[in-house]
Amino acid sequence: MTSPLHRAKRPATALAGPYGHPFHPILVTVPIGAWVTSLIFDLASYVVPDPAFLVRGSLWLIATGVLGALGAALLGFLDFLGIERGTAAYRTGIVHMCLNLTVTAAYGLAWAWRATGDAAAEPVAAGQVALSAVSLAALAVSGYLGGKLAYRYGVRVADEKTQAEGFHT
Template sequence: MPSELQQRAKQPVSATLAGPYGHPFHPILVTVPIGAWVGSFVFDIASHVVDDPDFLARGSMWLIAVGVIGALVAALVGFLDLLAIPTGTRAFRVGLVHMTLNLLVTAAYAGNLLWRRAGDGPSGSVDTGQLVLSAVSLAVLGVSGYLGGKLAYHFGVRVADQATQAEGFTPAHQQRPGRRAG
C-alpha cells in the first residue's frame, strides 16, 4: 500500500496543465527536444562528410531551435510534476537534479543556437566546437533522462498506483459490465 507521500506524488497538481492521473504530459513533450537535438547532432556529423554541407548546418540550427522551444514547454509541465513530489524526500532531490540538468542542457543549446546564428549564420561544415557542445549536451541529457526514468519507474512519480495498474491485467471475461478495456 503506497504511503500518503507516495500517493501525493502520483496525483497531478493540475490535470488540465500536467495531464490527468496516470497520463502525465511531460514524458510525451520531452520527445520533441530529444528528437530534435539528436537529429541536429546527426546533421552536424553529416555536415563533415558531404560535399555541400550548408543545408545540413542550417537544418541542424533549425532543429536546435525547435528543441529549445520544445524543452521550455516540457519544462513548464515537468515543473508542475515536481511540485507534486513532497519536499524533503529522495524523489524530490532526484527531481531537482533532473530539472537542473535539463535547464543546463537547454541553456547550452540556446547558447549553441546563438553561436551558430552569429555573423551570416551557418555555412560550410558545422564548427568543431559547436559539434562538441552538442555532444556534451546530449550526454548530460542522457544522464538527466536516466534520472527522469528513475522518478517514474523506480519512485512511481505520476504513475498510477498498483490497484489501478492491475485493471490492465484483469482478463476480459472478469471485467465489470459497462467497462471497456483500454
C-alpha cells in the same frame, strides 16, 4: 490525509495531464529528437560536398528543441510540485530539473553561436559539435534520472491497483 507517495502520483493541475498519464514524458520527445537529429546533421555536414542545408537544418532543430524543452520543463515542474520535500524523489527531481535547464541553456547558447555564423559551404565548427555532444550526454544522464522518478519512485505513475486493471482477463 494522503501520503507523500499518493500526492506525487496525482496531477497538480489538469495542465499536467490526467491521473496515470502525465504530459511531461510526451513533450520530452520533442527536444530529445530534435537535438539528437541536430548532432546527426552536424556530423553529416563533414561528409557531404555542400553542407549548408545540414548546417541550416541543425540550427532549426536546435531552436525546435529549445522551444520543446521549455514546454516540457513547464509540465515537468507541475509534476515536481507534487513531490514531498526532503525525500529521495525530491532530490532526484532537483538534479533532473537542474540538468535539463542547463542543457536547455547550453542549446540556447549553441543556437545563438550558430545564428551569428554563416551557413555557407563549411561544415559545423568542431567546438559547436562538441557542445552538442556534451549537452546530449548530460541530457542522457537527466533522462536516466527522469526514468528513476517514474519507474523507481512512481512519480505520476498510477498505483498498482489501477495498473492491475490492465491485467484482468
